[in-house]
Amino acid sequence: MGVKPDPAPRVDDCNSQINQWRGTATNPPRGADPVSSAARSLWLLAPRTTVSALMLLVLAALFGAGALTVTRAFQAENRARQDMTEARDTLAQVNDLMLILYEAESAQRGVLLGDGAEVPAFRAAQAALPAAAGQMQASLDRAGGDLSVQGRRLRDLAEQRMAEMSATLTALTDTSPRSPMAELRKVSDAIRREQRALMDAAYRQADAERLRAKRTLGMIGLSVLGLMALAALLAFRAARSESRMRYMREIAVQRDRADLVSHELSHRVKNLFAVIMSIVSVTARSETDPRLAAQKTRSRIQALARAHELSSGQNLMRTALFGDLLDAVVRPYCPPGATLRCSGPSLVLPARLLTPMGLIFNELATNSVKYGAWSSQSGTLTVDWTFASDKTLTVVWQEQLAETGTPQPGREGFGSTMIDLSLQQAKAMMERRWGNTGLTATLKFPFSSAEKVEAEAATGKD
Amino acid sequence: MVVEDEALLALDLAMTMEELGAAVVGPCYRLGAALDLVSRMKIDGAILDVDLNGETVFPLARYLDEQGVPFVFHTGRADPASLLEAFGRARICTKPSTPERIAACLAEALADADRGSDNDNYAPAYVQDGSSASSQQA
Numbered sequence: 001m002g003v004k005p006d007p008a009p010r011v012d013d014c015n016s017q018i019n020q021w022r023g024t025a026t027n028p029p030r031g032a033d034p035v036s037s038a039a040r041s042l043w044l045l046a047p048r049t050t051v052s053a054l055m056l057l058v059l060a061a062l063f064g065a066g067a068l069t070v071t072r073a074f075q076a077e078n079r080a081r082q083d084m085t086e087a088r089d090t091l092a093q094v095n096d097l098m099l100i101l102y103e104a105e106s107a108q109r110g111v112l113l114g115d116g117a118e119v120p121a122f123r124a125a126q127a128a129l130p131a132a133a134g135q136m137q138a139s140l141d142r143a144g145g146d147l148s149v150q151g152r153r154l155r156d157l158a159e160q161r162m163a164e165m166s167a168t169l170t171a172l173t174d175t176s177p178r179s180p181m182a183e184l185r186k187v188s189d190a191i192r193r194e195q196r197a198l199m200d201a202a203y204r205q206a207d208a209e210r211l212r213a214k215r216t217l218g219m220i221g222l223s224v225l226g227l228m229a230l231a232a233l234l235a236f237r238a239a240r241s242e243s244r245m246r247y248m249r250e251i252a253v254q255r256d257r258a259d260l261v262s263h264e265l266s267h268r269v270k271n272l273f274a275v276i277m278s279i280v281s282v283t284a285r286s287e288t289d290p291r292l293a294a295q296k297t298r299s300r301i302q303a304l305a306r307a308h309e310l311s312s313g314q315n316l317m318r319t320a321l322f323g324d325l326l327d328a329v330v331r332p333y334c335p336p337g338a339t340l341r342c343s344g345p346s347l348v349l350p351a352r353l354l355t356p357m358g359l360i361f362n363e364l365a366t367n368s369v370k371y372g373a374w375s376s377q378s379g380t381l382t383v384d385w386t387f388a389s390d391k392t393l394t395v396v397w398q399e400q401l402a403e404t405g406t407p408q409p410g411r412e413g414f415g416s417t418m419i420d421l422s423l424q425q426a427k428a429m430m431e432r433r434w435g436n437t438g439l440t441a442t443l444k445f446p447f448s449s450a451e452k453v454e455a456e457a458a459t460g461k462d
Numbered sequence: 463m464v465v466e467d468e469a470l471l472a473l474d475l476a477m478t479m480e481e482l483g484a485a486v487v488g489p490c491y492r493l494g495a496a497l498d499l500v501s502r503m504k505i506d507g508a509i510l511d512v513d514l515n516g517e518t519v520f521p522l523a524r525y526l527d528e529q530g531v532p533f534v535f536h537t538g539r540a541d542p543a544s545l546l547e548a549f550g551r552a553r554i555c556t557k558p559s560t561p562e563r564i565a566a567c568l569a570e571a572l573a574d575a576d577r578g579s580d581n582d583n584y585a586p587a588y589v590q591d592g593s594s595a596s597s598q599q600a
Contacts, residue, residue, distance in 0.1 A: 267513070270538030271468060273558035278474035281561065285477060352515055355468065421469035425491060 051234060055227055062220050069216040076209035080202040087195045090143065093136035094188055097158055100125050100132055101184070108165045122169065129162050140191070147194055154187045268351075272308065275355060276301055286417075300362060300418075303329050307358025320354065322347045322393065326383055329358050333365040337377035344385035347393065353445065356422035360430075363415045364397055364441065373399035373438050393445040399438035463508040464489040465496045465522065466536065467515045475509060475536075478561035493517045500525060507568050507575075508533035512545070523549055532571035536564055 104125035110118030133155040140151030161184065279300045287293035306328040307320070326342050334340045349357065365374075373379030380400040387393050423430055428445045464479065464486055466472035472489030479486050487505055490496035493514050500522065508526055510519045510533055519535075526533050527549060535545055538557035545554055551574075553567045 267538045270557040274471050274536075274538070275468050277558050277560065278468070278471040282470060282474050282477070359470070417473075418470065421473055425467065425469035 055231065058223070059227065062223055065216065066220045069213050073209050073213040076206055080206040083202040084199055086139070086142070087199050090136070090139040091192065091195055093132065093139055094154070094191055097129070097132045097136050097154070098184070098188060100129050101158055101161060104129070104162060104165055108169055111169055119169075122165070126162055126166060129158060133158055143198075147191065150187060150191055150194070154184070154191070157184050157187065268308075272304065272355075275304065279304070282418075299366060300359065302332075303358045303362030304355060306332075307354045320349050322349055322357075322385060325349065325354070325357060326361060329361045330365045330381075330383070333369050333374060334381070335369070335374055335377055338374050339380040341380065341382045343383075344395075345387055347385070347387050350447065353426055356426040356428070357445075359422045360419050360426075360428075360443070363419045367415060368399055368439075373401050376402040378402040379438075391447040393447065395443040395445070397439070397441040397443065399440070401438040463487040463496070463499070463505045465493075465508065465514070465519060466511040467491050467513070468511070471511075475561050475564065478565060479509075482565055491515075493519060493522060496522050497525070500529075505531060507531060507572050509536055509564055509568060510534070512537040512539055520548070523552070527551065530575065532568070532575040534564060534567045534571055 104122050107118040107122035107125060111122060137148075137151045137155050140147045280297050283297045283300065284293050287296060307325055309328065323342060323344065323346065331340055368374040368379075368381060373381050379402045382398045382400065383395065384398075385393060385395040419430070423443075426445055428443060430444075431442045433440045464472055464475045466475060466489055469489075469491065472491065476486045476489050487499060487503065488496070490499060491514070496519075508522075508531060510523060512519050512535055523533065523535075532551070532553075534553045534555055535542075535549075536555050536557060536559065537545070539545070542554045542556065545552060551571075553571050555564045555567050
């Protein structure tokens with residue numbers, strides 16, 4: 001109870017410090033809700049699967065229809081060919097029969113004209129007739145209907161004619177009338193016509209079938225083309241909606257980033273106001289002269305403003321370079337004729353260091369103007385810094401008085417309290433030595449590993 | 463107890479509280495140090511900055527809540543409502559607030575704690591005088 005550690009408890013045992021930016025950046029983005037986006041993509045996918053199934057069904061139906069049409073066309077073709085073959089055979093048989101009859105007739109004439117050698121030819125024709133007539137009639141019977149009747153008639157007439165010729169030859173008289181021959185020719189012509197008509201009909205039917213098949217195939221082709229166009233359209237639309245979604249996601253990410261940055265900025269501004277208020281009240285508390293108090297307050301607020309001005313670029317995550325900070329905070333105090341030399345590697349500072357560093361170097365510069373190298377017009381201030389592999393920024397602040405004399409440590413005012421406080425805030429250490437030529441201060445600022453990575457990445461780019 | 467990562471602000475708060483008669487524990491700049499301190503000593507009230515260099519002060523706030531120690535959040539956060547959701551009894555001073563205003567808030571919180579937990583009315587009435595916090599250990 002009532003214990004008052006002075007000035008503050010050791011903070012070395014604190015949890016490892018997390019870079020403020022990294023900490024806030026790991027929060028999940030507010031706009032992108034993974035559940036709703038998954039549902040959205042599912043919703044987009046569902047109609048596409050239905051359409052695909054429908055398209056498959058239609059394709060299958062079209063294929064069935066195509067196959068049926070082609071089969072039917074082939075069957076018709078085959079039938080027509082068979083009909084044609086049959087008709088050709090029948091005609092050949094009719095011709096054979098007629099040939100036998102002509103043969104018999106010419107042989108019979110020969111016999112009648114006194115050529116007895118022709119008798120065997122006639123007998124051969126007579127013997128061949130029944131078989132040929134039988135074959136022909138069988139063929140015409142297969143064709144059926146009228147042809148069958150005609151065939152029987154042809155056969156009867158042929159046999160009748162053969163019998164007549166045989167009788168005349170036997171009586172050696174030729175009294176047979178010419179009419180049965182003419183009748184024969186008429187019948188065979190009728191059969192030929194009939195067969196030709198049948199053939200024509202078969203051809204016509206085959207042509208019609210082929211035309212129908214062509215039409216169906218054309219329709220199938222058109223449908224396939226249409227389906228392909230539809231599929232292409234769907235794919236195009238899917239790609240477009242996909243790219244639109246990507247675009248929306250990108251916008252959401254950017255908006256979240258902007259939100260984050262604006263929140264951070266607002267937070268920082270409020271914090272800075274609070275710090276400014278405390279600068280005013282703390283300075284006023286330690287300074288009795290109101291004019292001096294106002295002056296000190298102004299200079300401290302100005303240092304703070306300068307340090308933070310550097311970080312107000314577009315990217316809040318990247319803050320200021322250490323060299324720029326020194327330039328902004330320290331150089332304004334450099335009196336005309338005096339010298340400021342700064343050298344060190346390009347190094348990006350983490351945001352948390354801006355306020356304490358601004359205040360520390362402001363106090364150091366103020367002291368230099370009051371009591372140190374810059375108290376005369378030809379003094380020199382040299383600031384060198386190095387960034388070691390152990391993630392420590394080491395700054396050597398060396399003052400070179402114009403004329404060597406007794407250096408004045410200056411009074412331990414509130415300025416040094418402010419330095420101590422800021423050092424604590426930055427977890428930094430400072431060692432001060434007063435030599436012949438003035439103050440030499442060595443400051444060590446430890447960086448966290450995340451800050452170091454960031455610093456190195458950014459430094460490498462510069 | 464003062465927990466605040468801005469050193470100057472912490473100093474200002476601590477000095478103001480001391481001027482008002484409180485014995486100040488801290489200021490603590492980091493959560494770890496603050497948690498260590500409260501585990502070793504008893505405190506009567508606390509002023510807590512919410513964001514401590516990337517960490518939140520919530521583990522400490524929960525601990526104090528469990529112990530029945532009243533506290534005031536001093537924060538630049540834009541959403542005090544979410545703080546009230548998590549810590550119903552807490553009082554909130556948005557940054558920037560004068561140390562006197564913060565002290566008044568803490569005094570109210572201490573008064574509420576004294577009245578007992580049956581009083582659920584925490585209207586943030588502005589208390590003009592921070593002297594009610596005197597003789598308390600803040």
